Amino acid sequence: MIYTKKSPALFIIGIIMLAIWFTADSGMLASYIEHLGGKKYKYLGELTSIPLYFGILSVAVGLWQWFGKHTEGHWDYYSSTVAGAMFILLIAMLVRWFVAPEVAVISTGMGKVGNTGSYIHKLLGLNYVVIGIVAGIVIVNVFKVPEWAQNGVRVSRLGLKTGVILLGTLYSAAELKNLGGLSIVMIGFFVLGSVGLVLWIGARMKIPNSMGGVLSAGMGVCGVSATVAAAPVVQAKSVEIAYTIGTILLWGVGCMFVFPIIGNLLGMSHVQFGAWAGTGILNSAQVAGAALAFQPDGIETLKVAEIFNITRVLVLPIIVLWLAVWYVKREEHATQVNVGKVIFEKFPVFVLGFILMFALSTTGMFAPANHYKGKFFGNTAESGFKESKLLKSDQIAILQQEMGKVQRADRKEAVQRLIDNGKVMSISDDDAIRGLVNAKVVSKEANGILKAAHKAVRHTAKKIKAFRKWITWLFAFGLVGLGMQITFSSMRQAGGQPAVIGGIVGFLKAILSLIVVMMLVAETI
């Protein structure tokens, strides 16, 4: 079978991308960009680069697909995915650069909502991630994914997995240790709790063991992914699979919209929201969606949520094994389980990539070894300090005048060293000066000088900055593509006893994990 379609679609996608680049680069879009926020519009840099590269690629591959000769083989299959992948990317571009900013403009124009102090789009988390997923859902359900794009839509999973692997570069060892510990406790408690609860309620309601097994995996571990992993092991009937997946998708999509709203209303921190979404949302795809919906312009929440997702997927083989043993004990005709095979087959290989990137990051390959979240201290020319940033004599005079107001010895000494050398001399001095700025002890003018001195010695690692950008795009790409795999017909299957049990367990999990997070999880890690 030849998979590559002889279609002009990819070529047209390339032309659209190039048109976006040309109109942005030539200034033809200037008035529209002014309308979308002018100087506040953050995507001009992306608009004048990304569509050019991918546009050229799409036009070149598109011409070959359209007019070239295709033969069966691996190359044909890989080539057939390009059109769908570029289709998803184009949707993600349009949503991120135009649709989401337009929604923000309209929402801002409508004013703040009641006494919440927020605009509708902020309150509802209507940013490029959520709108992108909705766009995917609309495309598959209303227009259908075109045949030439179907193979490529599956590539979205690869985007998400690559995003998670690259995320490994952004954690410090302390962060990973603290988040890992927190996620093991939270996931351990809530996964085991909800698997056990589903099995218990299922036994009370006398549902078949196969249904209890598949539903408990889906409700307890990571939603659809767990259902896919557990269904063959507990020999679930087709209708039981349909009920379970329908229930989980319905819950997951609902939670993706509701969780960010609640998070915003409760003023949750990135860590708290990431931990809550990572525990309370049933389906792993919507965990990432909710995290990016809560914090679209940063990835701190995503970093927390993905650690929870990774913990879930690492727990998955164990739960599948448990359910397999549980099922075999209860069903006469059940097939015996090969423990080693289950663990080996279900092991998520991409997690090894994440660990590898984290390990490489700790060697200082992507940023100096002392970096924290990609930022590092450096007060020498080799480490990025610019001589032009040395304090000027008038600035030194202002600081000397203000010295009397500084009470704490460590801050006083740090400022003195700053005055003597014209630049911040150590990380501890930098911390003390930042503390002084936040305490607002000195005048506004002196505070400005201290802030500038702090900025002069804090640098962002270029590679980490690039990784952040790539991660944002990979997740946006992946989530639009996953949106194209959520069909209304599968969600409509939510019903029967699984919907009742799923509703109870899903609701309890969301509420209890929220309470635990608000009571026990600190605002920062």
Next chain:
Amino acid sequence: MNRSKHVLLPSHGTVGAQAAESVAIELCAEDAKIHHLVVVPDLWKGMMGDDWLNNGVTRDRYARYLETELGREVEEHCERVRSKAKEKGVHYSCEIVLGKPDECLIEACMETDYDLVVMGSPRPKGTPGLRSRMATKSLTQALSSPLLTVPYPDG
């Protein structure tokens, strides 16, 4: 009443469709032909959902398992109707298609002329089962053959 020489029995495995089986065979004349159109609803295409955490081996295993399950159910279904038809001396033929139930039925009727199409009733509200309708408004408007809808079985 038993004059139908060529009957189409469309079905997608629901309880309502099963009720139509007996009626369809009952309505066939001796030596008549019954064509059993089994539609596997395309909702199954979306049953991998938005899974992205599993590896290829797990996904393939699931897809094969689901295909086997659906295949087994369809096979049981066809076998049941086949044996009922045999008892009555009716010639049985079977066709399995994947798609939207109503669209598949319309297409089948456009390809071949049938004396009668016999189908089941939609599931009453609150009754468990897959949500996939064959009896739609567009179907009744588009069918060229006479259509008999068998009432949903009691209890």
